[in-house]
Amino acid sequence: MRWGPAGIPMEFKGNTAEAIGYTASEGLNAFECEFVKGVKMRHEMAVEARKIAEKNGVSLSAHAPYWINCAAMERAKIDATIRNIMETTRIAEVLGARIIVFHPGFYMGRSPEETAKLVKKTLEDVLGRMKQEGIKNVWLGLETTGKGAQFGSLSENIELSHSLDRTRTVVDFAHIHARGGGKLKKKGDYLGIFTEMENKLGREAVMNFHSHFSEVAWNEKGERYHMILGEQYSPPFKPLAEVIAENGYEGTIISESPLLDVDALKMKRMYEEAAKNNR
Ligand SMILES: [Zn+2]
Known part of the structure; x- marks a missing residue:
């Protein structure tokens, strides 16, 4: 198993490369580089971060910008989405990050089926560009989303990752919990997630999964805030472990x-x- 932070730890003062070394010294072996507000990392920093990650046995991943919407209504927004995903895949390739994670899109009044078609079309475009540019080592990670208005339930992401090349379902347990009105309580609830993944995507999907965990505060619309482990929120981590x-x-x-x-x-x-x- 691999464990790591979503970005530079709060108490740490330093750049990404240094933060990777720091988290390794704490006993962690994964690190997600956060590009949620855009890809601003310089090429040299990515090279340095990769070096430190390899030296310390830390596996890297990257989180693409929040404003990505693969099912946007306007062409200009689809273009911006493609640009943002491509920028993330380029820096991920330099970092040696094996997966980039993003929230696929929003329904905006359309049916799940119609939205899925639009997301798929955008991602096919992205995969074509990745091939053209020779980006060979990065996988697209469709994160399960935390709000009812967002495309990206577990089943929707599994379906898409099944039908697209180099695409995986990334399980955000807090999001599944919030979107389902607090449905992750017992071992069986977690087992159901892994079983659905394995049944549709094969053993590989559960032998090399990528996921996010935190406790979460939510309301009827879904997730509100990610919370500290073991305070008074849920889902509980122990049954997942x-x-x-x-x-x-x-x-x-x-x-x-x-x-x-x-x-x-x-x-x-x-x-x-x-x-x-x-x-
Ligand atoms: Zn997440």
């Missing part, structure tokens, strides 16, 4: 809690405890 340990699933869990690295370490320890009890 147990499901992963018991079924031998493998992958990466990125902590999106406000305490990025601290909670990543907490999750790692809880998982190790569950794995020990399972031996």
